Amino acid sequence: MSTLHSSQAPAGRRPTNPLTRFGAKRLAAAVLAIVCAAFVLEASSYPYMDWLGPGSGFFPMWVGSLCLLAALGMLIFGSSPAGNPPLPTDGEADLAEDRTLARMRIGGTIVILVLTGFALQPIGFNIAAAAMITALLLLYGTRPVIAVLAGLVGAPAVFFLFAALHVRLPVGPLGF
Amino acid sequence: MDSTFGLWVQGISAALEPSNLLFAFVGCIIGTLVGVLPGLGPAAAMAILIPFTYDLGPVPAIVMLSAIYFGTQYGGTITSVLVNVPGESTSVVTCLDGHPMAKSGRAGAALGIAAIGSLFAGLVGTFLLMVLALPLSSLALRFGPVEMFALLVVGLSLVMSFRGGSLLAAFAMTMIGLMLGLVGLDPVQGAPRFTFGNHNLFDGVQLVPVIMGLFGISELLASLEERSPQPITRKITSLLPFKEERKDAALAITRGTGVGFALGIIPGMAGIVPTFMAYALEKRVSKHPERFGHGAIEGVASAEASNNAHAQASMVPLLTLGIPGTATLAVMMGAFMINGITPGPFLFVDHPEIVWTVIGSFIVGNVVLFILNFPLVHVWVQILRIPSRYLHVAILIFCLLGAFTLRNNTFDVMVMIAFGVLGYIFKKLDWPTVPLVIAIILGPLLERALRQSLELSDGDASVFVTTPVSAGLLGLAFLVVAVSVLSGLRPVKRLSSRFSNPAGKADQKP
Amino acid sequence: MQALKTLRLIAPLAVSLAAMALAIVPASAQAEYPNQSIRLIVPFSAGGGTDLGARLVAEDLERTLGVSVVVENLPGAGSQLGLTELANAPADGYTIGAVNQPAFDTIILVPERQAAFDIDSFDYLINHVAEPLIIAVLPESPYQDLGQLVADVAARPGELRVATSGLLTPEHLAQLQLERVADSRLRIAHFNGASESMTQFRGGRTDIAFTTSSFLEGLRPLAILSPERSPALPDIPTAVEQGYPDLVMVSTRGFAVPDGVPAPVLEKLRAAFAEVASSPEHQARAAASNLSVEVIAGEDYDAYVRANHEAARPLVELAQRPRN
Structure with missing residues (x-):
């Protein structure tokens, strides 16, 4: 019973997470405060009241100001630890040992997504998606042969699935 | 009443037409399939699957969408039980007892009772929806912008009041949601606000990419940090609970259904609240509360029943007033509108055949899902064995396409990625994203309703207190805020502290 | 690292493919119009009234012109996104767009919307559907x-x-x-x-x-x-x-191409659209979908669009003024 309990206790995970450290939360609150301040500033350029009542600047002003207050509150008092019921974790789901690898994967995934998003219309879905599948799988550590194969098979498969559903995906200048 | 009954029969038989039945089957299968994928909750799963309904025409599209809706929910349950990864906040409660059950070799019973509970709650919930929908919709016709404004104020006050986590963070997230909802052409003069001259923002921040980013991409990014959790893939033998558990489980299902439906009618009441309340209720009435958190079947039963009853009940404000109460329903509403159907009281008057087919399809969807799951549960388990990197890539491709095909617009893809990154950061900060999404939905409705009220009253703001319904609702909202501020949210805090240490009590008395 | 390597391999490949494609297109465009598929931009969602009409036209147009006409829905900002795309498309007759009045007028006439086009950015082909209030x-x-x-x-x-x-x-x-x-x-x-x-x-x-x-x-x-x-x-x-x-006040739906399409191409398109929209068979199908076809072709449509635009101007100004 005791082993079950210790493996389920979620507390052990939190301190290892850099973002939940006090400083990171305050940094986030500060960023939010700046965003809110800019929002309020922009809102002040819209008419606050008009002939009927609240104008187009009314809600933005109030919402922005309240958010600014909340952000300042978190900056000063810190946001109290979450009461969100943490999951009973399994122990196996601990952080990957190599945190740099994890960060590289996250960063790489975002970059690949952005590149694919921008490439979708100019070069067409098939090429963009094949490249995306191959690149992502390589990033996640699949063998190159398999990654390339998955890209070459996967992209057209999705394309034809959508075509069968009468959803036209962008094609490149070569017509595929 | 006779004519109402006729409408019910019509709706159910329309949903039972062979072609619609086929769409219900397909919807259940792909819904469960996508819902099973770890880290993909119903809202994100629905968003991904919208393109599949573009070309179907209104009725089949809706039949398929509601099947997908129930499918994704059940798929999420499977993942919660076997992998301990909840697709969305409500499934957390299912994890609490479902996963321990699976670890002790009773995954089948957990999934079985979840399916039975969902079916019961789904059928009872749909029945209540049928009974309530028509009278409520005729009431809703008398519901003008004044009353709508007051109801939305109640909804938003609830969003901020019922939440886990830091008081300030939840408040800030609600405000961030409202701020995002203000982007676009304003409802007053039609002038752009906060668009930075970008025409893509004139219609506001598109909800579907936001939801896919916050609930799909961010989960995926977070999971890249962890070793993929190992699903429990021991062979599932029996889907039925032990004989001596059955009575308790049945009672738990009944109570869960009641709690889920009663609270689900209120717009803005996220599913997490009734689910936790139902769970807490079970723990309180149980003769063996110490079993909770270690595989109590009542825990799974009540959580799943209240979850599904809530899903049905939240259809009431959607269909009668056009207010989507949850992120998943907002996606569903978007899909309705893509198919040319605007939820609201008008729907009952002008397209009763569509409404009743929708409601009929809920019954069919629930039953089809139930029937499908018994033979297919082994297949779903197999999917969890596919190496997670292939699943990740598939999810990313479908998210990308879901965001893009919405308006054939690259900008929306970038919005999705941006919210994926933001959602990841929010996750790390423990800032809750559900209030943000609900606020994005309700905020613009609130501003419009206020403006419309004043336009119709010629600037006379006293209408909000001289209209009885509105005065009553505003009073209620005031009470909600007052109570939650004064009590420091004691009930919720108590609840969450209990869950943060689920095994606490059990240690003293193993 | 492996991923970076792959990207380095893929990027030049993609660039060269794109370059090849760009080299091919102009060459083929020199033959007689039309010899490749035509893009029909619908600046509203699929399933709406405009989309319905445009798809009916596209179907019949394919037969008349002998090339495929692909409907592309680019909804957003009350048709501003799709019309911006249309205005920026090459004026070669291979991109056509659906234009709704008065939605089109108000986008141009409200200065805050910073429209990237005006009434002269398009050549008008034909009016298809008219819906009076x-x-x-x-x-x-x-x-x-x-x-x-x-x-x-x-x-x-x-x-x-x-x-x-x-x-x-x-x-x-x-x-x-x-x-x-x-x-x-x-x-x-x-x-x-x-x-x-x-x-x-x-x-x-x-x-x-x-x-x-x-x-x-x-x-x-x-x-x-x-x-x-x-x-x-x-x-x-x-x-x-x-x-x-x-x-x-009649809301109308017609078709336009970016300004500057060569005269022979414009004539060919106008003739093809007129042939399609005037056919009784087409009008019967449109009527079945609750669309009342009202054909105003060629130069007449151009004049009609401009007259409507001028009629909308004082109303939009009135709407922008504070009212009391």
Whole structure:
């Protein structure tokens, strides 16, 4: 019973997470405060009241100001630890040992997504998606042969699935 | 009443037409399939699957969408039980007892009772929806912008009041949601606000990419940090609970259904609240509360029943007033509108055949899902064995396409990625994203309703207190805020502290 | 690291493929028009009225022109996104767009919207569908004709309530016309779409309905705002014949190409569209989908678009002014 309990206790995970450290939360609150301040500033350029009542600047002003207050509150008092019921974790789901690898994967995934998003219309879905599948799988550590194969098979498969559903995906200048 | 009954029969038989039945089957299968994928909750799963309904025409599209809706929910349950990864906040409660059950070799019973509970709650919930929908919709016709404004104020006050986590963070997230909802052409003069001259923002921040980013991409990014959790893939033998558990489980299902439906009618009441309340209720009435958190079947039963009853009940404000109460329903509403159907009281008057087919399809969807799951549960388990990197890539491709095909617009893809990154950061900060999404939905409705009220009253703001319904609702909202501020949210805090240490009590008395 | 390596391999490949493609396209475009597929931009969502009409046209156009016509929905910002894409497309006749008036006019005429195009950015091909607005009341209303309504609006400024399906929609513009005609003021409330605004009317929160033929059931129509009576609704008198020549509001859907398309291509397109839209078989299919086809072809359409645009200008200015 005791082993079950210790493996389920979620507390052990939190301190290892850099973002939940006090400083990171305050940094986030500060960023939010700046965003809110800019929002309020922009809102002040819209008419606050008009002939009927609240104008187009009314809600933005109030919402922005309240958010600014909340952000300042978190900056000063810190946001109290979450009461969100943490999951009973399994122990196996601990952080990957190599945190740099994890960060590289996250960063790489975002970059690949952005590149694919921008490439979708100019070069067409098939090429963009094949490249995306191959690149992502390589990033996640699949063998190159398999990654390339998955890209070459996967992209057209999705394309034809959508075509069968009468959803036209962008094609490149070569017509595929 | 006779004519109402006729409408019910019509709706159910329309949903039972062979072609619609086929769409219900397909919807259940792909819904469960996508819902099973770890880290993909119903809202994100629905968003991904919208393109599949573009070309179907209104009725089949809706039949398929509601099947997908129930499918994704059940798929999420499977993942919660076997992998301990909840697709969305409500499934957390299912994890609490479902996963321990699976670890002790009773995954089948957990999934079985979840399916039975969902079916019961789904059928009872749909029945209540049928009974309530028509009278409520005729009431809703008398519901003008004044009353709508007051109801939305109640909804938003609830969003901020019922939440886990830091008081300030939840408040800030609600405000961030409202701020995002203000982007676009304003409802007053039609002038752009906060668009930075970008025409893509004139219609506001598109909800579907936001939801896919916050609930799909961010989960995926977070999971890249962890070793993929190992699903429990021991062979599932029996889907039925032990004989001596059955009575308790049945009672738990009944109570869960009641709690889920009663609270689900209120717009803005996220599913997490009734689910936790139902769970807490079970723990309180149980003769063996110490079993909770270690595989109590009542825990799974009540959580799943209240979850599904809530899903049905939240259809009431959607269909009668056009207010989507949850992120998943907002996606569903978007899909309705893509198919040319605007939820609201008008729907009952002008397209009763569509409404009743929708409601009929809920019954069919629930039953089809139930029937499908018994033979297919082994297949779903197999999917969890596919190496997670292939699943990740598939999810990313479908998210990308879901965001893009919405308006054939690259900008929306970038919005999705941006919210994926933001959602990841929010996750790390423990800032809750559900209030943000609900606020994005309700905020613009609130501003419009206020403006419309004043336009119709010629600037006379006293209408909000001289209209009885509105005065009553505003009073209620005031009470909600007052109570939650004064009590420091004691009930919720108590609840969450209990869950943060689920095994606490059990240690003293193993 | 492996990923970076792959990217380094893939990027030049993609670039060279794109370059090859670019080299091919102009060469093929030199042959006789049309010899490749045509893009038909619909600046509204799939499934809406504009999309429906455009898809009908595209189907028939494929047969007439002998190349495929691919409908591409680019909704957003009340057609501004799709029209921007159309205005920026090459003027070679291979990109066509659907244009709705008055939505198109209001985008151009509201300065805050910073439209990247104006009325001269396009060459106009043909008008396809015309939907006149109808002023209607409930059967128990005291108004028997438009005259009584206008008199009451004039007598009670700021009292009568109306709903639009959005800011600067045809309903809104028509209500502004009514205000001008009666020299009075209405309480105008803006809703999201026609079904919402009609919900307000049915719920008794507005007094006059500005609507279209599909919402007429159970209402008493007072006037149709087309220049002449509609063939589909011959019993509804026009506002013009009731003595109000300034009450005309028809929302129209036509087709346009980016400005500067070579004259022979433009002529060919105009002829093809006219042939398609004038065929009885096409009009019958459109009627089955509740679309009333009203063909205004070529130069006539160009003049029509410009006249409508000028008519919308003072109304948009009126809408922008503070009201009291």
